[in-house]
Amino acid sequence: MQLMYYNNILETIGNTPLVKLNATVSSVKATVLGKVETFNPGHSIKDRMALKMVEDAEKAGKIKPGGTIIECTSGNTGMGIALAAAVKGYKCIFTTNDKQSKEKVDLLRAVGGEVIVCPTNVTPDDPRSYYSVAEKLSKEIPNSFWCNQYDNLSNRQAHYESTGPEIWTQTEGKITHLVVGVGTGGTISGTAKYLKEQNPDIKIWGIDTYGSVFKKYHETGEFDEKEIYPYITEGIGEDILPKNVDFTLIDHFEKVSDKDGAMAARDLACREGLLLGYSAGSALAGVIQMKEQLTEDDLVVIIFHDHGSRYVGKIYNDDWMRDRGFLDTELKIYNLINQKSNTELYEVESSHSIEECLQLMKNKDISQAPVTKEGKIVGSISLTRILAYLLEEPNKDMTGSVEHIMESPFPIVDINTSIKDLNKYIEKEGQAVVVYDNLSQAHIVTQYDIIQSL
Numbered sequence: 069m070q071l072m073y074y075n076n077i078l079e080t081i082g083n084t085p086l087v088k089l090n091a092t093v094s095s096v097k098a099t100v101l102g103k104v105e106t107f108n109p110g111h112s113i114k115d116r117m118a119l120k121m122v123e124d125a126e127k128a129g130k131i132k133p134g135g136t137i138i139e140c141t142s143g144n145t146g147m148g149i150a151l152a153a154a155v156k157g158y159k160c161i162f163t164t165n166d167k168q169s170k171e172k173v174d175l176l177r178a179v180g181g182e183v184i185v186c187p188t189n190v191t192p193d194d195p196r197s198y199y200s201v202a203e204k205l206s207k208e209i210p211n212s213f214w215c216n217q218y219d220n221l222s223n224r225q226a227h228y229e230s231t232g233p234e235i236w237t238q239t240e241g242k243i244t245h246l247v248v249g250v251g252t253g254g255t256i257s258g259t260a261k262y263l264k265e266q267n268p269d270i271k272i273w274g275i276d277t278y279g280s281v282f283k284k285y286h287e288t289g290e291f292d293e294k295e296i297y298p299y300i301t302e303g304i305g306e307d308i309l310p311k312n313v314d315f316t317l318i319d320h321f322e323k324v325s326d327k328d329g330a331m332a333a334r335d336l337a338c339r340e341g342l343l344l345g346y347s348a349g350s351a352l353a354g355v356i357q358m359k360e361q362l363t364e365d366d367l368v369v370i371i372f373h374d375h376g377s378r379y380v381g382k383i384y385n386d387d388w389m390r391d392r393g394f395l396d397t398e399l400k401i402y403n404l405i406n407q408k409s410n411t412e413l414y415e416v417e418s419s420h421s422i423e424e425c426l427q428l429m430k431n432k433d434i435s436q437a438p439v440t441k442e443g444k445i446v447g448s449i450s451l452t453r454i455l456a457y458l459l460e461e462p463n464k465d466m467t468g469s470v471e472h473i474m475e476s477p478f479p480i481v482d483i484n485t486s487i488k489d490l491n492k493y494i495e496k497e498g499q500a501v502v503v504y505d506n507l508s509q510a511h512i513v514t515q516y517d518i519i520q521s522l
């Protein structure tokens with residue numbers, strides 16, 4: 069027996085698994101595998117290149133013990149650098165932009181990084197941009213090294229040395245298509261270079277966003293500033309041409325919308341059990357957009373860059389999704405309860421008189437209520453039912469108990485039911501459903517509430 073351990077956390081970087089996708093790619097003829105980079109210690113693929121940039125800088129004497137590493141990063145590269153810095157004893161300062169998840173910034177601070185948040189909507193050469201601030205700091209702080217993941221070619225070299233060979237070995241050289249979201253271009257260029265050296269026929273598809281310059285530049289050679297506008301997707305697309313993007317290795321760029329990327333990421337979580345970042349969804353959506361070009365004989369590898377925990381307040385938050393118009397078809401009962409100021413359930417005792425019941429409905433401004441007996445719901449009563457009783461019953465008696473005129477109980481419906489599906493429960497005017505929230509508190513949702521929410 070031998071002790072089995074790594075000498076430090078950096079030794080666990082790489083050798084991530086390939087996982088076959090099933091439900092989310094049922095419409096795609098090819099076999100589709102995800103390279104799940106969340107298994108890296110910083111939960112993203114960027115651990116690979118972060119360590120490489122730091123170690124190459126050490127070898128070149130660009131940083132000495134006790135020095136400061138500076139980087140502009142949307143979070144993942146920062147996390148990789150922070151892990152390397154923690155083990156190797158460097159300080160780190162990160163500049164990021166105000167579009168990034170708060171979770172990402174908090175995580176960088178948690179691993180000892182100083183984070184400076186810069187505005188997104190300024191040009192890269194503006195002194196306030198996160199590129200310019202990083203560059204300025206690197207000039208001011210002695211013994212500091214600015215990694216500059218965009219133009220530092222150690223970035224793509226890391227993928228040439230690790231990601232590419234891993235995929236080649238794991239697929240026994242049978243990979244036919246590599247699909248990768250492109251930001252700095254390091255992942256796609258390094259991995260593609262290695263794979264194309266093994267088999268030049270492997271197709272390399274880059275995933276781009278609307279609002280980024282890559283696709284047009286690749287297809288026309290023109291850097292078109294009109295292509296640049298703000299977008300929501302994180303990690304991919306650029307308003308610059310980083311040196312790490314080797315356009316000659318990329319066969320096609322596919323643009324994916326913010327909504328499609330977000331929806332596909334949610335699908336990966338719910339239907340494959342893969343809780344991944346935004347760009348993973350974009351990459352999957354890109355494959356589905358391109359499915360007509362794939363056959364049964366193809367073996368597609370999609371790189372899944374990072375973990376979903378960094379997006380819980382964003383793509384995995386229904387309110388965030390709905391605010392951006394991404395979830396318009398999926399309004400659920402719990403959203404309706406959140407929106408309404410009052411869905412409190414007022415109950416009527418079955419022994420109460422019809423008169424008392426009417427008084428309660430008037431006081432509370434409600435049109436229907438469940439009827440209870442000894443704490444249990446036994447029926448329902450509505451203004452419509454009381455009116456029918458008053459109009460149709462010759463011997464009407466307002467002192468008679470509600471029990472005699474009540475109708476069947478309102479259906480109890482799961483709080484996650486979509487509003488669309490509520491139709492089957494709401495059969496006639498005035499009817500409602502009862503919903504229990506996570507704290508077991510009952511709420512009533514009426515036909516009127518549903519109409520208002522729509």
Ligand SMILES: Cc1ncc(COP(=O)(O)O)c(C=O)c1O
Pocket residue numbers: 142144145249250251252253254255256302303304345346347348373374
């Ligand atoms: C979540 C995510 N996806 C995709 C990418 C793009 O990878 P690359 O910079 O290697 O092109 C990044 C890079 O920052 C990222 O953080």
